[in-house]
Amino acid sequence: MAEIVLENLCKTFGNVKAVDNLNLKIKEKEFMVFLGPSGCGKTTALRLIAGLEKPTSGNIYFDGEPVNDLEPKERNIAMVFQEYALYPHMSVADNMSLCLQVDKVPKEKIVKKLKITAGILQIEQLLTRKPSELSGGQQQRVALGRAIIRNPSVYLMDEPLSNLDAILRVAMRAELKKLHEKLKTTTIYVTHDQAEAMVLADRVAVLKDGKLLQMDKPRKIYDRPTNKFIAEFVGSPKMNFIKCSLLEKNGQIFLDAGPFSLKVSNGVWTTMKNQAPSSELTMGVRPEHVFVHTKKEKDSIEAKVYFFQQMGNVGYVELGLGNDIQVTAAVKADFEKNIGEKVFVKFDKKHIRFFDEVGEKLIA
Numbered sequence: 001m002a003e004i005v006l007e008n009l010c011k012t013f014g015n016v017k018a019v020d021n022l023n024l025k026i027k028e029k030e031f032m033v034f035l036g037p038s039g040c041g042k043t044t045a046l047r048l049i050a051g052l053e054k055p056t057s058g059n060i061y062f063d064g065e066p067v068n069d070l071e072p073k074e075r076n077i078a079m080v081f082q083e084y085a086l087y088p089h090m091s092v093a094d095n096m097s098l099c100l101q102v103d104k105v106p107k108e109k110i111v112k113k114l115k116i117t118a119g120i121l122q123i124e125q126l127l128t129r130k131p132s133e134l135s136g137g138q139q140q141r142v143a144l145g146r147a148i149i150r151n152p153s154v155y156l157m158d159e160p161l162s163n164l165d166a167i168l169r170v171a172m173r174a175e176l177k178k179l180h181e182k183l184k185t186t187t188i189y190v191t192h193d194q195a196e197a198m199v200l201a202d203r204v205a206v207l208k209d210g211k212l213l214q215m216d217k218p219r220k221i222y223d224r225p226t227n228k229f230i231a232e233f234v235g236s237p238k239m240n241f242i243k244c245s246l247l248e249k250n251g252q253i254f255l256d257a258g259p260f261s262l263k264v265s266n267g268v269w270t271t272m273k274n275q276a277p278s279s280e281l282t283m284g285v286r287p288e289h290v291f292v293h294t295k296k297e298k299d300s301i302e303a304k305v306y307f308f309q310q311m312g313n314v315g316y317v318e319l320g321l322g323n324d325i326q327v328t329a330a331v332k333a334d335f336e337k338n339i340g341e342k343v344f345v346k347f348d349k350k351h352i353r354f355f356d357e358v359g360e361k362l363i364a
């Protein structure tokens with residue numbers, strides 16, 4: 001188990017800044033997820049930590065010791081690559097246990113570890129096969145097995161579940177979480193799947209264009225994303241955004257969105273006054289914080305049903321407020337309104353977030 005510190009870490013390829021001044025501390029025993037869209041530098045950051053790439057500048061420390069000059073094998077890490085890189089001529093069992101064989105671990109111990117690891121990954125029946133006789137998802141599980149069979153200081157995992165079908169993926173991520181609960185090995189896990197990040201992480205580091213945008217507990221990132229990009233990237237369906245202006249009327253502050261306006265409490269107003277660069281803002285509200293009523297209520301906003309999606313135990317309805325505003329609301333799966341019908345909407349005020357006009361900064 002190790003604490004990992006990244007200090008002003010940069011990696012450029014030609015004129016691409018793959019990792020751009022990353023500063024991060026991954027605590028001992030922590031499950032850290034690097035989350036971000038394709039090309040944001042997740043794999044590069046992981047390869048730098050593994051020692052497979054040399055930083056252009058900056059430092060990496062394991063337990064306070066600089067590791068910049070250490071070879072990958074001197075860092076005591078186990079890595080699962082985005083491509084599985086299995087040895088084609090070796091059986092699954094040998095692929096998984098090679099590192100233990102090299103370390104001269106007694107045979108009985110290897111057999112026992114193989115059995116446990118293959119059990120966790122549901123590949124017991126595949127141990128004698130060669131990689132070419134496996135599906136992509138099976139190969140991916142073998143690659144995962146090869147890492148978890150060891151007892152390293154750090155696990156580095158690069159989208160290790162991306163080739164599994166939906167059911168297996170959910171099962172495997174639960175297994176990984178349980179495994180981490182048990183072993184408490186410091187883990188850095190790379191994914192572009194926000195749901196996976198939410199489930200697995202102790203903390204999530206959101207990356208974009210090589211830069212760290214936000215690092216926090218999953219719930220905090222979901223509740224208080226520090227900009228609009230994160231608010232959209234985390235959560236499905238994504239947060240609704242509505243452009244609005246701050247307005248003063250008879251000593252009371254309102255947020256005017258055109259077809260509706262909302263009273264702003266003194267607390268929120270004080271924060272906004274200090275933080276907002278202008279009176280033009282973007283309001284953000286998640287679908288589960290948009291309440292749909294069939295009858296008009298106090299302070300409810302009239303809306304029209306555009307579209308309804310039933311997703312098994314829940315439904316999502318797209319609503320039009322006035323001519324220009326469209327919001328998605330989470331509703332019960334048995335929602336019974338047809339397209340074009342009138343409904344009434346209320347927002348859960350506690351959960352409304354405000355960003356500056358362009359959405360670069362969370363204001364309140």
Ligand SMILES: Nc1ncnc2c1ncn2[C@@H]1O[C@H](COP(=O)(O)OP(=O)(O)OP(=O)(O)O)[C@@H](O)[C@H]1O
Nearest residue numbers: 013016017018037038039040041042043044045192
């Ligand atoms: N060896 C390389 N040579 C040149 N450019 C590279 C190299 N490796 C990565 N890049 C570039 O660096 C940026 C970050 O790539 P990286 O593979 O780290 O992204 P990623 O977040 O892992 O993306 P994905 O989710 O698609 O795997 C990209 O713009 C990529 O094109």
Ligand SMILES: [Mg+2]
Nearest residue numbers: 042043044082
């Ligand atoms: Mg990658």
